[in-house]
Amino acid sequence: MEIEKNLQNTGLIRKIDELGRFVIPAILRGEFNIKSGDNIKMYLLDDFIIMKKFINKSKQDRKISMKVDELGRVVIPIEIRERLGLAMATPMEIYVEKENIILKKFEPCCVFCKKSKKLIKYKNKPICTGCIRELKKQI
Numbered sequence: 001m002e003i004e005k006n007l008q009n010t011g012l013i014r015k016i017d018e019l020g021r022f023v024i025p026a027i028l029r030g031e032f033n034i035k036s037g038d039n040i041k042m043y044l045l046d047d048f049i050i051m052k053k054f055i056n057k058s059k060q061d062r063k064i065s066m067k068v069d070e071l072g073r074v075v076i077p078i079e080i081r082e083r084l085g086l087a088m089a090t091p092m093e094i095y096v097e098k099e100n101i102i103l104k105k106f107e108p109c110c111v112f113c114k115k116s117k118k119l120i121k122y123k124n125k126p127i128c129t130g131c132i133r134e135l136k137k138q139i
């Protein structure tokens, strides 16, 4: 799957809770027809968590899926959380791509060059020190 190409940013960000659960926003549950008790298949592709409603119900399949609870939450498997370093309250950006809901750890980046290191906030927007230096030269 060529993921970056067709990814649509929903602009939604949700935090992981203390039990490693993630709330699928109501608007997406509606769009993807996800209800309480549904099974969601979850796997990693690079830094992305791919989630997809799972219809097939053989025993083997159920093992690799997570159940949606009554509040629209799913547990992100511990293996995935450890691999991506997702702790409690980690913000996740939400994307969609066809029938997939895709999560990525949200990292603020420089408004100009998109780097996520050495950031300073100016008027609530992150700017990296490299870009600040370049700006200074132009004054």
Ligand SMILES: [Zn+2]
Residues within 6 Å of the ligand: 110, 111, 112, 113, 114, 115, 127, 128, 129, 130, 131, 132
């Ligand atoms: Zn920058």
